[in-house]
Amino acid sequence: MTTDRPITGADLAHERSDAAAQATDGPTVIPVALVDAPYPVVVGRDLPEVLTAIDLPAGAATALVVTQEPVVAAGHVDLVETALRDAGLTVHRHLVRDGEVAKDADTLAQLWQVCADVPLTRGDLVVAVGGGVVGDLAGFLAATWNRGVAVLQVPTTLLAQVDAAIGGKTGINLGGGKNLVGAFHQPIAVACAVDTLATLSPRIRTEGLGEVVKCGLIADPGILDLLETCAADVLAGDPELLQELVVRSAQVKAAVVAADEREGGIRAHLNLGHTYGHAVESLTGYSEVLHGEAVAIGTVVALRIGQRLGCTPDDLVERADALLARLGLPTRGPALDREQVWSVIGRDKKVTRDGVRWVLLEGLAMPTVQAVDRADVDAVLDDLLA
Secondary structure, eight states: OOOSSOOOGGGHHHHHHHHHHHHHHOOEEEEEOOSSSOEEEEEESOHHHHHHTOOOOTTOOEEEEEEOHHHHHTTHHHHHHHHHHHTTOEEEEEEOOSSGGGSSHHHHHHHHHHHHHTTOOTTSEEEEEESHHHHHHHHHHHHHGGGOOEEEEEEOSHHIIIIITSSOEEEEEETTEEEEEEEEOOOSEEEEEGGGGGGSOHHHHHHHHHHHHHHHHHTOHHHHHHHHHSHHHHHTTOHHHHHHHHHHHHHHHHHHHHHOTTSSSGGGGGGTTHHHHHHHHHHTTTTSSOHHHHHHHHHHHHHHHHHHTTOSOHHHHHHHHHHHHHTTOOSSOOOOOHHHHHHHHHTSTTEETTEEEEEEEEETTEEEEEEOOHHHHHHHHHHHHO
16 A cells, blocks of 8 residues: 555445455555665564565674563564574663653663674674654664664564654754754664554654654554544554555655655654653653643644644644544643743754744644744633643
8 A cells, every 4th residue: 555645435345345454465565765775664564574684784693682671571572683683692681661761862872882792793783663752862872883884673562563663863862952962863764563563552643643743743644544444453452454554654654764764854743742741751751741642732733733824724733633632642731830831842853043943733644834923822721721
């Protein structure tokens, strides 16, 4: 299934049958068609099967697996390490702390020392097994160790499979904001196995839907149709539906990244919901509100800003708000000190000399980027928090 054009509800039944056929035939391979560093996103039901479709770097002798204890407990890391050993690699494992707190300079420095102790050479491999935190951290490790080594992304959360693991954005957080230190470093492949999602708590699986809804809003309306039609089954973890959502969302991201690797243009559209969402994450300590939940809150804020400016149609605002709520995602954020909000937003990477640039929607699958006056943003936040 390709996404050469926006997908509408009229296509839904045909596409769902295509997704079922893909699941039967084996993993779906979605190319990220970068000129200098193309790579596949492989989406399938079973982790060992997905891993067999990945080509490892020729000459690699050692792999450093970066992961977290819950991912080990779920059994995913053993499967990855078995596949690596079967390919002839010596495997070392390093656990980092759970949660967003692992994305800091101290953890990165510890990982550099681990690489030195192994030792990991320029021809070897870093393997990220886990959610977006592990992917961002291990990806930045790979970008910086020996001035760049290969990284294989094995995302085990919905949020990471549809967004964080694809596109080569890596980084760590500072006290002043999220992902302020990082690098673009594309993986050799992204291995997405939907069966890993069955081991997640309902909240962790649901937060990933914040990024899925975003993909539907900016590029693939059929995603919204599917979520509206099958919300209960998606929330229950139906593997066929989740596989289709991962495939379609990955296709959206792969196409955008291939067209604009370093966010000089349309890749900014992937930031819908992130400007305010990152401020929510930062000011609640990266633990009270999960990333996908913050994106949902930020998406509502962005749509309401567009509505206030006469840019975003009323029915689209109401549709998105209702769908996010139906999926169990928050649509209103916690009360935050407004000056602190603007302090965090002012340090965001999306700020230019023209001001804070927000991703808005002129219509479904019609994203635009505009500088917005603070007065308009504050008015929307006042209304939402009233």
